[in-house]
Amino acid sequence: MGDLREHMVKFGRRYTQLITAVLYNCHITGFVRGRIYKGDSKGICVPGLNCYSCPGAAFACPLGSLQGALAKTAYKLPLYMLGTLLLFGILFGRMICGFLCPFGLIQELLHKIPLPKIKKSPVTRALSFLKYVILIVFVVAIPVIRLAPGFCKYICPAGTLEAGLPLVLMNEQLQSRIGWLFSWKVFVMAVCILACMVCYRAFCRFLCPLGAIYSFFNPVAFFGIRVDEKKCTGCNACIRMCGMDTKRVGDHECIHCGECRRVCPEGAISYFTKEDKNGTI
Amino acid sequence: MAKNKRIIQWALLAVSVVLIAAGFIDNGFREVMTKAVMICLECIGIG
The missing domain is CATH 3.30.70.20 (Alpha-Beta Plaits)
Incomplete structure (x- = not known):
């Protein structure tokens, strides 16, 4: 019993991350058919970053949904999305990043690849504030002004990795429509992947606007x-x-x-x- | 200080529930679902 407890203390977080990633993307047939899930559960947001265009996604992405709501009607407060983010934030804060985000898991696994590592420093500390700029510009300003999901469209590597690449590979129609934007997104994804190999959770620390949102709740979260x-x-x-x-x-x-x-x-x-x-x- | 923190926690929790409920009434759930069941061409880099 003691060994089991010790094992769970050591690996419990990893198991939670794996189970979470599977639960968020439990629509397995989507990967086979190259189609996304269209059920009612897509109206419910998961706490972590998980593209809703992933063939396996059974729920919605909170960041994508927030941008979609802001872009749809720039002068109307997206009450449902604000309430959802507030609920997740006040309950867990950035514990979501540590336990309930599939892309956080991917970053941690990439960091295990044996390559030279960049240690944290005053430079990385300063860079960590970049995610707040990305939040303001790409998640809020661009959707409101240009009516487009700025972060999803120009940056999100999770969307490219989980949705863009699988769907393009499985759909000839989409392959014929590839242009500069897809090339740019694949480039951004590749840079993020390489960065995560040498710098612990590079995307999480420097770029993730969802982590930026949840960070406001860390001082007051329940858990x-x-x-x-x-x-x-x-x-x-x-x-x-x-x-x-x-x-x-x-x-x-x-x-x-x-x-x-x-x-x-x-x-x-x-x-x-x-x-x-x-x-x- | 701890008591103030508890008050803030429960107040924000209550506000979140109210916002979600108001969002439901305002069709927020339906809007999120409508967007999420379509392939987001911008998200996947098609534009």
């Missing part, structure tokens, strides 16, 4: 990693081992992966504080 301040000695072992550009555990860059728990010499880091366990405030 997430916590530090017991009474036990913490400020040794910063947690920050030194963290692959993200965090300055403290649980800040806006923290994806709540929990890897820092293993290196804390005081056992001060957990998913629940003592106050939470006792139910007192």
Whole structure:
């Protein structure tokens, strides 16, 4: 029993990521027929980044849906999408990035490829703010002004990898319509893949606007990693081992992966504080 | 401080539920579904 518990502590997050990726893309026949799912569940958004044009996608992408809603009627607030993102954010914050995002899983697996790695630095910390610029320009401004899903159209590597490539490969009609935009998107996807091999979660840290949205909720989310301040000695072992550009555990860059728990010499880091366990405030 | 955080958490949770409900009434669910069941040519790089 102890071995099982230890195994789950070590690999539980990976299992959660794998199960999540399969659940989001459970429309297996879509990959065989080259067609996307058209059921009612496509009106429900999943928390993580998962292109709804993926042949396997059984649900909608929150980022694509937000841009679609903004582009459809620029002067009407997309209440359903704002409520959905707020719900995901207040419940989990960036824990979604660490546990419930298939593209986060892909990035982590790419990083396991044995290549020289770029360590985090003040430069990567500065670059981490680029995702907020992408959020404002590509997710909000372009859909409102140009009535097009800016991030999906010009950047999203998840859309190219999960949807663009499979659908184009399986559909001759789509192959005949390939132009400069497809070439650009494949280029962006290739750069992101290469970057993730040498830089931990490069897309997540520097480009992902969904992570940018959820980062606002990290200070107030119901669930997430916590530090017991009474036990913490400020040794910063947690920050030194963290692959993200965090300055403290649980800040806006923290994806709540929990890897820092293993290196804390005081056992001060957990998913629940003592106050939470006792139910007192 | 912890009490204020709890108030903010539950308030935002309530707001999210209200927004989703209002969005349902406003046809938001149907709009998302209508978009998601069609291949997004922009998303896949066709334009």
